[in-house]
Amino acid sequence: xxxxxxxxxxxxxxxxxxxxxxxxxxxxxxxxxxxxxxxxxxxxxxxxxxxxxxxxxxxxxxxxxxxxxxxxxxxxxxxxxxxxxxxxxxxxxxxxxxxxxxxxxxxxxxxxxxxxxxxxxxxxxxxxxxxxxxxxxxxxxxxxxxxxxxxxxxxxxxxxxxxxxxxxxxxxxxxxxxxxxxxxxxxxxxxxxxxxxxxxxxxxxxxxxxxxxxxxxxxxxxxxxxxxxxxxxxxxxxxxxxxxxxxxxxxxxxxxxxxxxxxxxxxxxxxxxxxxxxxxxxxxxxxxxxxxxxxxxxxxxxxxxxxxxxxxxxxx
Amino acid sequence: xxxxxxxxxxxxxxxxxxxxxxxxxxxxxxxxxxxxxxxxxxxxxxxxxxxxxxxxxxxxxxxxxxxxxxxxxxxxxxxxxxxxxxxxxxxxxxxxxxxxxxxxxxxxxxxxxxxxxxxxxxxxxxxxxxxxxxxxxxxxxxxxxxxxxxxxxxxxxxxxxxxxxxxxxxxxxxxxxxxxxxxxxxxxxxxxxxxxxxxxxxxxxxxxxxxxxxxxxxxxxxxxxxxxxxxxxxxxxxxxxxxxxxxxxxxxxxxxxxxxxxxxxxxxxxxxxxxxxxxxxxxxxxxxxxxxxxxxxxxxxxxxxxxxxxxxxxxxxxxxxxxxxxxxxxxxxxxxxxxxxxxxxxxxxxxxxxxxxxxxxxxxxxxxxxxxxxxxxxxxxxxxxxxxxxxxxxxxxxxxxxxxxxxxxxxxxxxxxxxxxxxxxxxxxxxxxxxxxxxxxxxxxxxxxxxxxxxxxxxxxxxxxxxxx
Numbered sequence: 001x002x003x004x005x006x007x008x009x010x011x012x013x014x015x016x017x018x019x020x021x022x023x024x025x026x027x028x029x030x031x032x033x034x035x036x037x038x039x040x041x042x043x044x045x046x047x048x049x050x051x052x053x054x055x056x057x058x059x060x061x062x063x064x065x066x067x068x069x070x071x072x073x074x075x076x077x078x079x080x081x082x083x084x085x086x087x088x089x090x091x092x093x094x095x096x097x098x099x100x101x102x103x104x105x106x107x108x109x110x111x112x113x114x115x116x117x118x119x120x121x122x123x124x125x126x127x128x129x130x131x132x133x134x135x136x137x138x139x140x141x142x143x144x145x146x147x148x149x150x151x152x153x154x155x156x157x158x159x160x161x162x163x164x165x166x167x168x169x170x171x172x173x174x175x176x177x178x179x180x181x182x183x184x185x186x187x188x189x190x191x192x193x194x195x196x197x198x199x200x201x202x203x204x205x206x207x208x209x210x211x212x213x214x215x216x217x218x219x220x221x222x223x224x225x226x227x228x229x230x231x232x233x234x235x236x237x238x239x240x241x242x243x244x245x246x247x248x249x250x251x252x253x254x255x256x257x258x259x260x261x262x263x264x265x266x267x268x269x270x271x272x273x274x275x276x277x278x279x280x281x282x283x284x285x286x287x288x289x290x291x292x293x294x295x296x297x298x299x300x301x302x303x304x305x306x307x308x309x310x311x312x313x314x315x316x
Numbered sequence: 317x318x319x320x321x322x323x324x325x326x327x328x329x330x331x332x333x334x335x336x337x338x339x340x341x342x343x344x345x346x347x348x349x350x351x352x353x354x355x356x357x358x359x360x361x362x363x364x365x366x367x368x369x370x371x372x373x374x375x376x377x378x379x380x381x382x383x384x385x386x387x388x389x390x391x392x393x394x395x396x397x398x399x400x401x402x403x404x405x406x407x408x409x410x411x412x413x414x415x416x417x418x419x420x421x422x423x424x425x426x427x428x429x430x431x432x433x434x435x436x437x438x439x440x441x442x443x444x445x446x447x448x449x450x451x452x453x454x455x456x457x458x459x460x461x462x463x464x465x466x467x468x469x470x471x472x473x474x475x476x477x478x479x480x481x482x483x484x485x486x487x488x489x490x491x492x493x494x495x496x497x498x499x500x501x502x503x504x505x506x507x508x509x510x511x512x513x514x515x516x517x518x519x520x521x522x523x524x525x526x527x528x529x530x531x532x533x534x535x536x537x538x539x540x541x542x543x544x545x546x547x548x549x550x551x552x553x554x555x556x557x558x559x560x561x562x563x564x565x566x567x568x569x570x571x572x573x574x575x576x577x578x579x580x581x582x583x584x585x586x587x588x589x590x591x592x593x594x595x596x597x598x599x600x601x602x603x604x605x606x607x608x609x610x611x612x613x614x615x616x617x618x619x620x621x622x623x624x625x626x627x628x629x630x631x632x633x634x635x636x637x638x639x640x641x642x643x644x645x646x647x648x649x650x651x652x653x654x655x656x657x658x659x660x661x662x663x664x665x666x667x668x669x670x671x672x673x674x675x676x677x678x679x680x681x682x683x684x685x686x687x688x689x690x691x692x693x694x695x696x697x698x699x700x701x702x703x704x705x706x707x708x709x710x711x712x713x714x715x716x717x718x719x720x721x722x723x724x725x726x727x728x729x730x731x732x733x734x735x736x737x738x739x740x741x742x743x744x745x746x747x748x749x750x751x752x753x754x755x756x757x758x759x760x761x762x763x764x765x766x767x768x769x770x771x772x773x774x775x776x777x778x779x780x781x782x783x784x785x
Contacts, residue, residue, distance in 0.1 A: 008504060011756055019764040020768060023768050165721065202538075
């Protein structure tokens with residue numbers, strides 16, 4: 001290798017770093033501009049929508065896709081918002097709850113899943129779904145910084161914060177999915193007649209008499225995020241926190257539910273486990289699949305919540 | 317260590333800097349390459365280094381004995397030592413459980429219950445690749461095509477050179493050993509083409525293949541609930557996933573090797589632009605298909621012993637080629653489908669006195685390859701046959717989309733991948749040489765765009781598909 005080649009290598013490395021850095025910032029800031037105007041879609045629109053109305057609602061629902069699909073906020077409040085997002089866990093929810101105004105009077109319904117708390121592999125990486133707000137929202141930035149969830153490369157290439165979401169953002173910018181002004185965050189699942197057969201197969205497959213071999217060691221990361229919610233709730237006396245686990249079609253393991261119940265009692269958090277609420281009701285029309293209820297099931301469950309928490313005066 | 321990992325991003329430049337610092341003495345460079353190759357492999361599981369070292373020692377010694385043997389029968393005896401030992405190791409680690417299981421099932425079908433004979437064996441990464449590489453070395457010496465290596469470091473480096481160690485390309489000793497035993501140089505052509513190929517490879521693997529894999533995995537995990545349209549789209553996605561995954565891996569391997577001054581043989585040549593299955597196999601995983609042709613098909617007699625024997629040889633070569641991929645009947649069936657259609661093609665060409673098909677051939681080839689991929693991807697025979705049945709039941713209802721973002725990203729990236737392939741294919745310049753067309757500024761701009769595309773679309777699959785083989 002002669003000195004000419006050495007110079008070429010240095011030239012290629014330096015130019016690549018400079019050009020890619022410049023392109024990255026161009027893409028990142030362009031996407032920032034676009035994404036800030038996007039109010040629809042799960043990728044970022046729903047988060048933007050939440051951040052814009054979180055201080056003007058009286059009921060907020062947090063959780064994963066099950067919260068999103070099971071709790072019809074319109075049945076619980078005229079002014080509520082369901083912030084359930086697919087595939088997220090307690091880390092994401094805890095971070096968003098910490099962005100709430102402490103002084104405002106609100107009911108905060110937090111949907112938690114037992115699996116999340118007894119999953120050995122859970123690292124809180126779901127908080128990464130908030131990375132589009134890195135360096136743009138102080139609370140989210142602080143959490144992302146403190147948990148080291150972002151890679152070192154992400155600190156150089158900001159556009160990594162839009163990984164996997166850019167197409168969705170552009171699509172929702174040019175052609176929004178729905179009118180966000182009339183959207184309350186709840187996405188009921190409709191089961192069409194052609195899907196019923198498949199649904200029944202899926203439900204039948206989920207029933208097994210397998211011995212319960214799930215892990216029963218609490219995941220400390222998940223527990224710490226739960227404690228962070230508790231700590232926030234103590235600083236926000238005007239807020240009412242209700243924790244729930246919504247029904248599933250056939251729970252193969254009860255031990256984890258009991259253990260989570262004990263943990264919630266120890267933390268003195270208001271918690272009700274509805275996992276087996278419809279255990280004996282073998283009406284498949286309540287379900288889309290083994291873990292998600294149909295809109296019919298969600299209606300029944302939301303009504304059940306309304307009755308159960310009458311004393312909290314949900315319907316305001 | 318994976319090519320698409322932060323570890324490799326750090327490992328490669330460090331090794332390159334030390335390597336070119338040692339440019340005055342290529343033997344010192346070889347020692348460095350050997351050590352770094354063992355670090356690269358040991359990153360996965362250092363215990364299996366012993367297998368590579370054993371295999372290297374064996375063929376280094378056997379190669380010399382074959383060369384020194386005066387009589388043909390002695391040469392043959394030493395060759396058999398290499399064949400039995402290498403294939404024996406491969407047999408134990410890769411196929412023992414498969415044959416034990418098959419034996420137990422066969423016995424139980426005739427009413428004789430056999431205790432579970434399977435063992436808890438881990439399949440060492442890359443064993444199929446380096447076994448074929450060392451085997452070809454001994455066979456080439458036996459055929460008097462190459463001289464036995466007398467430089468132990470060079471030979472060990474040939475077996476374990478890290479860019480091609482775990483998933484090929486399966487390099488021939490005749491190509492690689494002379495390069496290892498001579499001074500290497502990095503010129504502008506190698507630099508530009510290497511950089512271009514590494515980044516194109518990363519894009520193919522990390523952006524295209526991994527994004528397609530999200531949809532494929534979600535459909536194949538619940539294949540029984542999906543209709544024909546969904547299974548068809550998932551299988552088409554898989555056809556491109558495996559292509560971009562493996563060709564992307566090969567691109568990174570070949571590009572990395574260029575940075576060290578090595579020229580590897582190309583492994584892919586736009587296989588889906590083939591009018592016949594015969595042409596497909598000249599373009600797909602070329603280092604394996606040429607290996608099978610030269611060391612198996614020709615050894616069996618090739619087409620020199622009559623029509624029937626030729627068809628038998630073709631079928632047998634493809635069945636064994638299928639089994640090489642994995643210890644499952646699905647891979648055997650996959651190889652069988654290819655062997656059958658290759659034979660049919662051969663028959664058609666000789667009967668109609670033609671050399672290839674017309675444009676319709678592209679569609680025919682893709683359909684045959686597509687159907688065979690079902691057996692490659694499905695976890696077992698039952699699921700593969702269920703999927704094939706559903707595909708041909710023509711129940712083409714509404715398409716399952718699943719994660720809309722993943723689906724749209726996969727589709728968009730697939731389109732970009734096909735357009736890039738089409739552009740290079742029509743330029744009459746190989747992907748391996750394509751980088752030379754660009755000025756330094758243009759090359760760095762292209763690399764920068766790829767980096768931003770990777771930032772926006774990278775997906776995190778655990779492994780390259782071919783690591784399992």
